[in-house]
Amino acid sequence: MAEASRISEARRDAVFARWVIFSPARSRRPTDLKSHGPANPSPGPDDGAPKPSCPFCLGRESECAPEIFRVPAPDESLPWRIRVIENLFPALRREAAPPAPEDEEPVGAGECAVRGFGFHDVVIETPHHEVRLWDLDAEGVRDVLLAYARRVQQLAEHPAVKYVQVFKNQGASAGASMAHSHSQMLGTPFVPPSVTSRLNCMKEVFERSGKCSLCAVVSKDILVSETHNFSAFVPFAASYPFEIWIVPRQHSSYFHETDQDKVLDLAGLLKSMLQKLLPQLSVIGGFEMGSGCHINPVFPEDAAKILREIDSS
Amino acid sequence: MAEASRISEARRDAVFARWVIFSPARSRRPTDLKSHGPANPSPGPDDGAPKPSCPFCLGRESECAPEIFRVPAPDESLPWRIRVIENLFPALRREAAPPAPEDEEPVGAGECAVRGFGFHDVVIETPHHEVRLWDLDAEGVRDVLLAYARRVQQLAEHPAVKYVQVFKNQGASAGASMAHSHSQMLGTPFVPPSVTSRLNCMKEVFERSGKCSLCAVVSKDILVSETHNFSAFVPFAASYPFEIWIVPRQHSSYFHETDQDKVLDLAGLLKSMLQKLLPQLSVIGGFEMGSGCHINPVFPEDAAKILREIDSS
C-alpha cells in the first residue's frame, strides 16, 4: 500500500518526544511463521536437513544479506556455528548519511526528522533449523552472547551510533517472522527516550542515596536463581506476569565489557531461565497504550515462587 | 496459580520510575471472546435478543456490578441507552484506603508501593449485544462521550484521584474479554510517567517557542478529516501504521470541559474515523519492548492518504 521504496526515516514528535522509526521496506520481508497462526510452532528434534525455504540454514548462506563475521564450530565439523549478518530488510540503513551534529536539536525544540541511518544485524544462533537457543549447551549459549558483545563493541566505536539494542523474538505471537533461531541488533543514531528516563531515574536514586538501583540486594521472595556472578529475579514492579531480569552481582556498566569467564556463568543462567519461561499470555490493552502504565495480574513474589519451582534441568 | 484474593497494589521501581498495577483478582474475570480466537468476531445485525451469557445486555442488569448512573433512551422505549457501572473485577478498588500525602515520595527516592486505591468503571455503550459504537448515530455517540465527560468530572473531584484514563478495547486481539460494546475508565492515585513526560515535552516546546504542540496547524498531507471544531490526522511520528489523533482546533485543556454542542461535532468525526479504521496488524516485538522506540512500516503521509480515500459514509 505505502511506497515501499521510500528511504526510512526516524522522527521525534513535539508531544511525547519519542523517536519512531519509519521503514516501508520492512513490510516486504518474508515470513515462514505467520501462516502457522498466532501460537508458536513446536519444532521437533533436529533432523539435520535444511528447511526448503529457510535462508538461515546451513548451506543457504548465499540467500542471506552479507555476513559481518562468523564463529567457527569448535570441532570444525561444520563451516560455522554462529553467523552475524546484515538484515536484508533493515529498519535503519548503514548506507544512509548519519545525522550531522547540527541536526541534533534539544528535545523541547519540537518535531524532528532524521534520515534512517543505523545498523540492523541478525545473529543466526545455530546452523540447524530446529534447534532453539536453550537447546544449545552452556558453551553454545556463551558463544552467542560473545557474538553479541563483539558486535556491540564494533557498533559502539562508530561515532554516529548512540545506542545498541539486542533483542530476540521467539515465535509468531512474539512478532517473529523467521522460525530459525536468531536474534537481532539495532544500532540507532539516538538514545530512545525510555532508555534516557531509565538512566535519569537511576541517576536520581544514586544522587539521593549513594546506591545503584540494580546493585541493591535482591530480596529472597523475588529471586528465581543465583550464580556466583549473576542474579535472576522477577523485578519488584514487573510489567509482565513472568518477566525476569538477569543482573550482575558486581556493579558493571556495560554488557559488552563482561569478562569472558563470567559470560559462561551468564550463559548457564540464561539457558535455565529460558527453559523456565512461561508463554506470555497478557495483552497490552487500551489502558496500557494510553497511559504507559501496565496492569499485571501476577505479583512478582508469586511469579518468582512458580518460576523457582519449575525444573529446568 | 497466584493468590487471587490478595488486594491489589501499585508499585513504582527505582530503575524505570514507572508505575505498574498488580491485580491478581483480574485473572478471574470472565470472557465471552477469547474462544473465538485472535481475530475479531464479525457480529451480524442486532436481533434484539440478549445473548444467553452477557451481563451487559438489556434485562441482565442484576448480573453486573453496581450502577453509577444511566442515560435514558430519548423516546423512553427502553429503560436505558447507556449505563456507567463499576467494574466487577477492578484493577484498582474504590474501597481501598487512598495513599496518604506522606506516602508520596519523589521519583528518585527508589522503590515505592501503594495500596491499590482507585476507580475502575465500565461504560456500556448500548443495551443491544450486536451494536457497535460506530453503528450508533452521531447523537448516540455524543451521549457516550458525554457519559465519559460526566464520569471524568466526578472522578476529578476526588482529592486522591490524580489521573483518569478512558479507553476502549475492540475485539479479542485488542485484549477485550467482553464482546458487548463497552469502554472503560480508570482513575489512578498517580500520574503515569508517560503522561508526565508528554506534559513536560509540551511544556518545554511552549517555553521555547510560545506554541502549543497540539494547536500547531496540521499539514494537509497528514490530515484525514476536519470539522468546524476538530481535526483528525495521522500524527507526524505515529507509533502504529494507522494511528489517528483527534484534536480540538481551538486550544482547550480538558476533554470533560468541552461544550455540549462541540461534543456532537466530535461524535460525528469519531464515528467516521472508527468506520475508517484498519485492523492493527503490527506486533510489538523485542526491539520496541526493550527500547520503547517503535518501528512503523507505514509513513504517516501514506497512511493519511489511504484513510482519506476510505469511504466512511
Ligand SMILES: Nc1ncnc2c1ncn2[C@@H]1O[C@H](COP(=O)(O)OP(=O)(O)O[C@H]2O[C@H](CO)[C@@H](O)[C@H](O)[C@H]2O)[C@@H](O)[C@H]1O
Ligand atoms: N535472507 C535474509 N537475510 C538477512 N536477513 C533476513 C533474510 N530474510 C529475512 N531477514 C530478516 O530476518 C529478520 C527476522 O526477524 P524476527 O523474526 O525476529 O522479526 P522481525 O524483525 O521480522 O519483526 C518483529 O520484530 C520487530 C522489531 O522488534 C517488530 O518491529 C515487528 O513488528 C516484529 O514482527 C527480519 O527482520 C528480516 O528482515
Ligand SMILES: Nc1ncnc2c1ncn2[C@@H]1O[C@H](COP(=O)(O)OP(=O)(O)O[C@H]2O[C@H](CO)[C@@H](O)[C@H](O)[C@H]2O)[C@@H](O)[C@H]1O
Ligand atoms: N458482570 C460484570 N459487571 C461489571 N463488570 C464486568 C462484568 N463482567 C466483566 N466485567 C468487566 O468488564 C471488563 C471488560 O473489559 P475489556 O473487554 O475491555 O477488557 P479487559 O478489561 O478484560 O482487559 C483488557 O484491557 C486491560 C486494560 O487495558 C488489559 O490490562 C488486559 O490485558 C486486556 O485484556 C473487564 O475489565 C471485566 O472485569
